[in-house]
Structure formats: C-alpha cells, structure tokens
Amino acid sequence: MxxxxxxxxxxxxxxxxxxxxxxxxxEAEIILFERDGYISYANCGLPYYIGEIIKEREKLLVQxxxxxKRRFGIDVRIHSEVISVDADKKCVLVQSSERxxxxxxxxxxxxxxxxxxxxxxITGINSTLIHTLxxxxxxxxxxxxxxxxxxxxxxVVGGGFVGVEMAENLKExxxxxxxxxxxxxxxxxxxxxxxxxxxxxxxxxxxxxILKDGIESFHENQEGIQVNLKSGKTLPADxxxxxxGVRPDTAFLNSSGIKLSERGHILVNxxxxxxxxDIYGVGDAIQGMDFVTGERSAVALAGPANKQGRIAADxxxxxxxxxxxxxxxxxxxxxxxxxxxTGASERTLKASNIDYKMVHLYPMSHASYYPGxxxxxxxxxxxxxxxxxxxxxxxxxxxxxxxxxISTVISMRGTVEDLTRLDLSYAxxxxxxxxxxxxxxxxxxxxxxxxxxxxxxxxxxxxxxxxLLLDVRDEVEYNLGHVEGSVNIPLNTLRSRLSExxxxxxxxxxxxxxxxxxxxxxxxxxxxxxxxxxxxGFQSYPxxxxxxxxxxxxxxxxKDTVIVQxxxxxxxxxxxxxxxxxxLCCPGPLLRVKQAMEEQKDGEILKVIASDPGxxxxxxxxxxxxxxxxxxxxxxxxxxxxxxxKGIPVAACSKESGExxxxxxxxxxxxxxxLDKAIASFIxxxxxxxxxxxxxxxxxxWGLNILRKPEKVKLKKGFMDSMFGSMMPRGSKKLKLSQMxxxxxxxxxxxxxxxxxxxxxxxxxxxxxxxxGVEIVACQMSMDVMGLKKEELIDGVxxxxxxxxxxxxxxxxxxxxx
Numbered sequence: 108m109x110x111x112x113x114x115x116x117x118x119x120x121x122x123x124x125x126x127x128x129x130x131x132x133x134e135a136e137i138i139l140f141e142r143d144g145y146i147s148y149a150n151c152g153l154p155y156y157i158g159e160i161i162k163e164r165e166k167l168l169v170q171x172x173x174x175x176k177r178r179f180g181i182d183v184r185i186h187s188e189v190i191s192v193d194a195d196k197k198c199v200l201v202q203s204s205e206r207x208x209x210x211x212x213x214x215x216x217x218x219x220x221x222x223x224x225x226x227x228x229i230t231g232i233n234s235t236l237i238h239t240l241x242x243x244x245x246x247x248x249x250x251x252x253x254x255x256x257x258x259x260x261x262x263v264v265g266g267g268f269v270g271v272e273m274a275e276n277l278k279e280x281x282x283x284x285x286x287x288x289x290x291x292x293x294x295x296x297x298x299x300x301x302x303x304x305x306x307x308x309x310x311x312x313x314x315x316x317i318l319k320d321g322i323e324s325f326h327e328n329q330e331g332i333q334v335n336l337k338s339g340k341t342l343p344a345d346x347x348x349x350x351x352g353v354r355p356d357t358a359f360l361n362s363s364g365i366k367l368s369e370r371g372h373i374l375v376n377x378x379x380x381x382x383x384x385d386i387y388g389v390g391d392a393i394q395g396m397d398f399v400t401g402e403r404s405a406v407a408l409a410g411p412a413n414k415q416g417r418i419a420a421d422x423x424x425x426x427x428x429x430x431x432x433x434x435x436x437x438x439x440x441x442x443x444x445x446x447x448x449t450g451a452s453e454r455t456l457k458a459s460n461i462d463y464k465m466v467h468l469y470p471m472s473h474a475s476y477y478p479g480x481x482x483x484x485x486x487x488x489x490x491x492x493x494x495x496x497x498x499x500x501x502x503x504x505x506x507x508x509x510x511x512x513i514s515t516v517i518s519m520r521g522t523v524e525d526l527t528r529l530d531l532s533y534a535x536x537x538x539x540x541x542x543x544x545x546x547x548x549x550x551x552x553x554x555x556x557x558x559x560x561x562x563x564x565x566x567x568x569x570x571x572x573x574x575l576l577l578d579v580r581d582e583v584e585y586n587l588g589h590v591e592g593s594v595n596i597p598l599n600t601l602r603s604r605l606s607e608x609x610x611x612x613x614x615x616x617x618x619x620x621x622x623x624x625x626x627x628x629x630x631x632x633x634x635x636x637x638x639x640x641x642x643x644g645f646q647s648y649p650x651x652x653x654x655x656x657x658x659x660x661x662x663x664x665x666k667d668t669v670i671v672q673x674x675x676x677x678x679x680x681x682x683x684x685x686x687x688x689x690x691l692c693c694p695g696p697l698l699r700v701k702q703a704m705e706e707q708k709d710g711e712i713l714k715v716i717a718s719d720p721g722x723x724x725x726x727x728x729x730x731x732x733x734x735x736x737x738x739x740x741x742x743x744x745x746x747x748x749x750x751x752x753k754g755i756p757v758a759a760c761s762k763e764s765g766e767x768x769x770x771x772x773x774x775x776x777x778x779x780x781x782l783d784k785a786i787a788s789f790i791x792x793x794x795x796x797x798x799x800x801x802x803x804x805x806x807x808x809w810g811l812n813i814l815r816k817p818e819k820v821k822l823k824k825g826f827m828d829s830m831f832g833s834m835m836p837r838g839s840k841k842l843k844l845s846q847m848x849x850x851x852x853x854x855x856x857x858x859x860x861x862x863x864x865x866x867x868x869x870x871x872x873x874x875x876x877x878x879x880g881v882e883i884v885a886c887q888m889s890m891d892v893m894g895l896k897k898e899e900l901i902d903g904v905x906x907x908x909x910x911x912x913x914x915x916x917x918x919x920x921x922x923x924x925x
Contacts (some may be wrong), residue, residue, distance in 0.1 A: 108486060109134030110214040111424060115189045115197060117146035119409045120390030121219035122170060126415035129179040137181045140201060142388050143190040145243045146172055151409055153246045157253060157274025192363040194383045215423045216386045218373060220389040222353035222407055231325030236332040237347045240269055253280055258345035262323055262334045264294030268439055270350030273444055274314050284314050285342055289321035296435060297446065298453045300647055301486055301499045308444040311742060353390040353407060368394045372405050377429040379419040389415035398432035399451040399496050400459040436514045439508055443745050445506040450497030450515035456488060463488050463496055466550040467643030469620035470543035471862040472505030475690040478536035481718045481745045485509065487547045491523040493555055503745025513766060523551035562639040567615055577616045579627040583697055584619065586837040587728045590648060590906045591887040598623045601630055610635060618642040646721065683711035689718040689746060696722045697729055706734060709754040716748050722748045733872040772801040772919040779925055780809030781845035782854050788925050789872035796879035803915040811893060812836045814885055814900045822896050839869045839874055877903040884911065
C-alpha cells in the first residue's frame with residue numbers, strides 16, 4: 108500500500124492537489140474531506156450565474172464526488188469537516204454527517220480550508236436579509252431570492268472584486284443597486300488613478316456608488332432592510348450583499364502547532380510546506396511571498412491556488428517544485444470595461460520603500476485605421492535599472508493580453524528593454540505594428556535614457572508656482588477644458604513660438620495622453636529649456652475625476668445630456684448623416700464632427716460613433732460652445748454614440764411647447780465669507796432649486812471659507828499657503844456676522860434664533876442644496892491665491908474657473924453677487 112494523503116478542502120487548491128497526486132502515484136491512498144457537498148466548482152463564475160450570464164447551474168460544477176471517485180480513485184468524503192489536527196499523532200479529527208466524529212491518520216496532509224466571508228461585529232449584521240457569496244449554497248440562496256421575490260433594491264457592501272461583480276450582475280437583473288465602500292476607492296489592488304475608469308463605468312451603467320463611507324448598522328423594517336452609514340445617510344433595500352473581504356478559515360488549527368500569521372493565514376515556504384514536516388498548505392488560507400517585494404503576502408485567487416495544489420502534490424511525490432511567489436495577476440469585467448493588473452502597485456511599492464519610475468500611456472488596442480479600436484489606459488512601473496515591477500490597464504478591448512504579456516516578462520524577471528524586443532503577433536484587427544506592450548517599453552526606455560523627463564500631476568501641483576504649465580494640444584481641445592493657469596501653444600507651432608517662452612523658467616508640458624507632450628519635451632530640451640512632461644497627460648488630470656465623484660455620473664447624464672429639451676415626438680428625429688470617428692484619438696473625433704456639421708443644414712441630425720472615451724464629455728461641451736443640440740449620447744461596446752442636431756430648433760426652446768425656457772437657470776457668486784450672507788445665499792439657492800431650476804453657486808475668495816472642512820486636513824503646503832489657511836475660518840461653523848458680531852456672540856445668537864424658528868442651520872442648508880442638485884463650484888484661481896486645496900473642501904464641491912462660471916451665467920436669467 109502506498110502513502111496515505113489527507114486533503115482538507117476541495118475547490119481550486121485541494122481538488123487540483125488530489126488529481127495531481129493520483130497522476131503521479133497510482134498506489135497512494137488519497138482521502139479528500141469537504142465540509143459541504145461540492146468539492147470543485149467555478150467560484151469565480153458564481154456572480155454571473157446569479158446575473159444569468161451563465162444560464163445552467165451544472166456548468167459551475169467542475170467535478171462531482173462521484174466523477175472524482177470514478178476517474179481518479181479518490182475517496183471523497185463530503186459533509187465531513189476536519190475540526191482539529193494532531194501533528195504529533197499525525198491524525199485529524201473529523202465531524203461527519205454520516206459517520207459522526209472519528210479520527211483519520213495520515214502520512215502527508217494538505218490543508219486547503221479556504222477562507223470565510225468577513226462579517227464584522229455590526230449591529231443587525233445577522234439579519235436574514237444580509238447575504239454573503241462564497242460557495243454554491245450561498246449562490247443558490249441569492250439566486251432564489253432574486254428569481255422568486257423579485258426585489259427592486261439592493262445594497263452591496265464592499266468594493267472588492269466580488270462586490271463589484273455582484274453590483275454589475277444585480278443591475279443586469281434590473282435591480283436598483285448601490286455599492287458602498289469605506290475606502291476612498293473600490294478595487295484596492297489597483298492604484299487610485301487607474302480605478303477611476305471602473306468607478307465611472309459603474310455609475311454610467313446605473314450603479315450608485317458611495318465612497319469613503321462605512322456601515323454604522325443594519326435595521327430590518329416592514330419594507331425590507333435599512334442600511335445606516337457612518338455619515339448619517341440611510342439606504343433602503345430589499346436585501347444586502349456583504350462583500351467586505353475574507354479571512355482564512357483556520358480556527359481549527361489554533362492548537363495544532365502549525366504556525367499562523369496574525370490574521371490566521373498558514374505560513375508556508377516555497378515548497379508549500381508548513382513548519383511541521385509532511386504538512387502542507389495551499390489556496391486562500393496561506394501566506395507566501397510576494398514575487399516583487401519579497402515580503403509576506405496573501406492572495407486569494409484561483410490561479411495561484413491551482414498552482415500551489417500541484418506544487419504540494421509534486422513535493423509529496425518526491426518531485427522538487429517551488430512556488431516563486433504571488434504576482435497577483437488579476438482581471439475584472441465591469442459592464443463593457445475591462446481592468447487588469449499584475450505585479451506591484453504604486454501603493455505597494457511606496458509602502459515597501461522600493462524606488463521606482465512610472466509611465467502612463469494610452470495606445471490603441473489595434474490599428475487605428477481598422478474599425479473597432481479603443482484606447483487602452485496602460486500604466487507601467489519599473490525600477491531605476493529597468494526591471495519591471497508592475498502594470499495596470501483598463502479599456503474596452505485588448506487589455507487582457509497586454510497584461511498577460513507583461514506578467515510573463517515580470518515572472519522571468521525581465522526589463523523594459525525586453526518589452527521593446529518582444530516580437531508580438533500583428534494584423535490590423537488585433538494589434539499595431541508597435542504593440543501597446545512595445546510602446547510601454549519604448550516610453551520607459553526613454554525615461555531611463557534621459558530622453559524623456561517624466562512628472563506627475565501630484566508633483567506639478569507641489570511646485571505650481573515655480574513652473575510654466577504648457578498645454579500643447581490643439582486650440583479646440585484647450586477650449587473644451589484645460590488646467591487653470593496653463594498656456595496653450597499647440598505642438599505644431601511650438602518650434603516657431605519658442606521665443607514666447609523664458610529660457611530660465613522650468614516648463615512642464617502636457618497634452619491629451621502624453622505623446623505630444625513627449626515630443627514637446629524633446630523640442631524644448633534640445634533648445635536649451637528645462638522641461639518635463641506629465642505622464643498620462645490631461646486624461647489623467649485628477650481634478651477631472653474628483654469633480655465627477657461629487658455626484659453620481661448618471662445624475663450628471665440626466666441633467667446635461669440634452670442642452671435644450673428634445674422635441675416631441677421622437678419619431679421626427681431622423682438621422683441625416685452618420686460619422687464614423689472610431690479609431691481616432693482626441694481631437695480627431697471633434698475635428699471630424701466640426702467638419703461634418705459645417706456640411707449639415709440647420710435642423711439636420713448627425714449620428715457620431717467614436718471610440719475615444721473622452722468624446723463622451725467632449726461632445727457635450729462642444730455642443731454647448733457651438734450652439735448645437737445634443738439630443739442623446741450613450742456608451743455601447745466601448746463606443747460613444749451621439750446624436751447632434753445642427754442649431755437649436757425654435758420649438759425646442761419655445762415656452763408654448765410647455766418645456767422650460769432655454770435660459771432659465773440661476774447663478775450666484777458668493778464672494779463674502781460672512782455667516783448671514785452665506786445663509787441668505789443658500790436660502791435663495793434652495794428656493795430656486797425647489798422650483799426645478801438649475802442653480803450654480805460660484806464661491807470665490809472669502810466665500811471659499813464656507814466650504815472648508817471643519818477639521819484640519821494634513822497636506823504638504825508651502826509656508827505662505829499654510830499661514831494663510833491658519834488665519835482664515837475653517838468651515839461654516841467658524842464664520843462671523845457682517846454686523847453685530849460681538850466677538851462671536853452674534854453668530855451664536857443668530858444660530859439659536861434660527862433653531863427656535865425651525866429654520867435650518869447653515870450646515871443643513873448646505874446639505875439640502877447639494878441634495879437638491881445645486882452645483883457648488885469653488886474658484887480655482889481663488890483657491891490658488893488663498894492656498895487652499897481640493898482636499899480641504901467639503902464633499903460635493905466642484906472645481907471650476909471663470910470660464911465655467913461665465914458659461915453657466917450665459918444659460919441663466921438671474922445672476923446674483925453676494
């Protein structure tokens with residue numbers, strides 16, 4: 108008789124170890140214990156079965172106990188839980204539904220107990236309306252609820268992979284879904300700048316996203332369950348999906364002598380061995396080494412678990428196999444968008460004090476002249492010697508294979524030079540002659556050789572007063588949006604306009620995605636200027652995305668999609684011409700739209716299809732600036748489709764049509780920081796908003812103090828900025844009256860009077876204004892002058908310049924200055 112091997116737990120790690128063991132040793136006695144009735148299933152597919160993307164439940168079951176017995180001769184014991192391990196006696200204690208409690212001895216033991224869903228000690232968390240998703244049983248329960256109860260509202264708590272996938276699939280089932288994440292962003296393995304596209308995709312597909320807000324409690328009521336957030340917000344729901352992470356299911360090992368981490372992970376070496384001879388650990392319950400940093404790490408992914416099961420089986424059978432460490436290569440589908448990553452993130456590299464450099468580029472997924480191409484947002488991290496440390500990407504096509512290629516090079520401890528040398532397959536439908544992976548290598552190589560001088564927006568804003576910010580995009584792009592204070596010299600005119608630039612001033616260039624900025628950097632450097640280029644360009648400008656986070660993007664779409672009310676009936680909106688602008692990068696689509704609209708007659712409708720993600724916002728701004736009517740815009744299969752009517756039809760603006768007048772908005776400039784004037788401003792704003800009017804409040808100079816957070820925010824600021832900030836009132840509760848202040852007593856008295864008269868406090872008025880859709884805009888120039896940063900302002904505030912204010916004022920019939 109061969110050696111006796113016990114395996115605790117199936118699925119990826121345990122089942123793959125069992126199959127590998129049998130292939131290597133026909134004589135071994137192999138017993139696999141599984142707590143429930145399913146030994147091997149596609150746990151990564153569970154959300155998609157609930158969303159009915161996967162139709163047949165049976166396809167989730169990779170192996171059944173019966174099939175495992177027939178093919179591999181393995182003794183599979185389901186509904187059998189191993190409740191303790193005695194390492195000295197080399198036996199385990201089993202609790203079986205059929206055989207009761209008994210002991211089983213072993214020669215070798217493989218531990219693959221997996222992980223449990225995290226359920227923190229929160230009031231109401233044991234409600235039957237709160238579900239977790241870890242196995243087939245959980246899936247059946249949630250699927251039955253959705254199918255039979257027909258719920259209309261759900262809250263998903265936790266923005267990890269499972270939480271995001273569940274939010275998508277519940278929305279696909281027609282359920283109004285809100286995703287709550289306590290951290291500033293979802294999907295923690297991704298860097299903040301890369302995950303913004305995923306957050307936008309969720310919101311644009313109707314998932315409400317609440318960030319930086321944790322769960323206070325749950326409360327069941329007659330309507331269902333109420334989710335109470337730490338901010339004070341409440342969310343009604345029919346049920347809740349709890350996806351707050353997992354913990355290793357290793358409590359049964361506490362007295363075994365097997366070493367565990369502080370969080371309970373089984374500590375293993377590269378042969379998957381624990382500290383006790385003949386006992387191995389694999390899967391979600393183990394802690395191994397990070398491939399890039401060399402530090403202890405735990406990664407709960409199916410791919411590594413399968414490999415670890417195979418490695419443990421090899422070593423038990425006398426073959427020397429090693430696990431090189433976790434790369435954490437992972438990918439997620441979010442509606443039409445794909446996001447993927449491999450290796451270390453910037454956050455991880457900083458935490459590990461590893462010196463690194465980074466490039467961010469936006470290549471096309473395939474040849475731009477072949478239909479259906481899309482930009483890929485690709486970020487590459489590498490050390491000063493060129494060794495690749497990590498990569499992240501997002502886009503609508505070609506993301507997966509690029510990250511897989513880079514992951515392969517990292518696993519071979521390759522360099523950015525290796526990326527430039529890769530001979531990758533090319534045909535116009537699939538790639539370009541210079542694949543995005545090659546281009547990432549070229550960009551990184553230029554940095555290492557000193558040919559490209561890279562900087563980031565964070566560094567730009569740290570030294571804003573010392574530099575000239577040069578926008579080298581075309582004028583049409585600049586007019587649609589730019590960084591306040593930047594100077595526009597289009598790239599094609601830069602050589603002839605060098606005399607306009609001071610040779611003794613540091614220049615930072617930027618374009619849409621970084622490529623034109625790099626060329627400008629080369630021109631300037633070779634002409635004696637000190638120059639840097641912002642990697643990722645305007646596309647990665649953080650303020651663009653921070654503004655979008657102040658309010659659900661889908662609310663912005665509702666509000667801004669149509670400049671004037673569309674005519675009735677919709678049947679009359681017959682498309683006159685169609686423009687295919689796919690494959691073009693900004694400003695290509697806008698230039699084509701401009702040319703096409705010049706050939707249109709007034710009232711005719713142009714249908715535009717573009718693959719540039721930025722076109723979604725660009726076309727809206729372009730229509731506003733050119734007095735054309737944006738009838739509709741949507742995203743489908745990664746493309747943006749827009750319907751534009753040339754000119755603004757009289758009927759669409761006529762009061763006789765029963766629709767709102769075109770210029771019926773209200774604009775309020777708040778210059779004063781006095782308490783009484785602030786109260787008056789918000790009373791007027793709320794009144795106008797209650798009448799269905801769009802209201803924009805533009806805060807400048809002293810008015811900015813109204814919007815400051817009451818607590819001190821730790822930021823790196825210059826001496827003057829810090830001193831200025833300390834001298835001004837921090838937040839609405841510190842404001843003084845314009846008259847009769849009496850060293851602050853007047854302000855306290857007026858607040859008391861307002862409370863007695865049942866008038867909302869200023870803070871209540873501000874909250875009501877934001878809830879009513881009032882746009883709260885802080886003047887960027889005033890913020891720069893007064894040394895204030897976006898992070899110091901309350902949530903819900905946009906950043907804008909004078910141009911933004913004037914644009915809103917043009918659409919208003921009331922404009923107040925307070």
